[in-house]
Amino acid sequence: MENTEISVVMFDLGNVLVDLGDVEKMHEMLNTEGEESDVWLKWLRSPSVAAFDSGKITFDQFAMRLPQEVGSNVDKETFKKAFKAWPKGLFTGALELVQSVKPNYHRAILSNTNAAHWSRLMNEMGLAGNFHSYFASHLIGSVKPDRSIYDYVLDALQVAPEKILFIDDNQVNIDMAQTLGIQAHRVKGVEEAKNVLNSYNVLQE
Known part of the structure; x- marks a missing residue:
């Protein structure tokens, strides 16, 4: 059964799709x-x-x-x-996960990032071209978990917050998203991300 609630699948990058190495x-x-x-x-x-x-x-x-x-x-x-050099690269299976989101969903990134990492993430790691919307904190001018960045995203996407499925690795970012009505879940790594996305039936078999 298709999920009629969700229209946007939004990913954080660090520790979700991108391996930041050990602490x-x-x-x-x-x-x-x-x-x-x-x-x-x-x-x-x-x-x-x-x-x-x-x-x-x-x-x-x-x-x-x-x-x-x-x-x-x-x-x-x-x-x-x-x-x-801090972000090591994509987790194994990260791009495949993104590409397996059913084509009727709008794919987005919402990431606290910066001018030093953005080109590596997009070009060297190959994330460019795999999403419909790219919400990068350094280009927007505010950071998670500030409410303003979520308001920016909601305004740009023009969808109700409950239609957005958001996965992030930091609880404070999840808390703010949930406060605004976004369906947000804390995950770390590709397997946990896949489990959440599967529970919403947004992935192709």
Whole structure:
């Protein structure tokens, strides 16, 4: 049976379709230790990250600000090189999953990303051309979980929020989406994503 409720299938990228590697990379960049979920919260709450991911500062400014913010003495060029290389690539089966969404659904990306990663994601990793809408935080000027980015998406798509199925790996992003009526689910990796999409019957056999 076709799902008459959903008309848009919207994907987050990092830790859903894109392999960000292990948490050690984040510990290096944020000068932290501890659970992955705690490190992500620190990342999401960082003023420097928010400014870069919303396109308000340049890569150079970010590479100077974030280490200062977290008390790291890494030099700018070393940081830039490590940060640019951070997303390892797509998870195995990620593109196949996206391409298996039934053709009558509108496919979208909603990602907190930045000028340093976007071209790698689109070109090097081959995500370009596989979606109908690309909502990238640095091009929109706001970041998840701010309400403004979701309002932007709803306005651009011109659909009721309950017609959007959204998968993301961060609970705070899911919480805000659900508050607005979007059908949002927390997943990590391709298998968990596939399970949710299958439960809504939006994938081809």
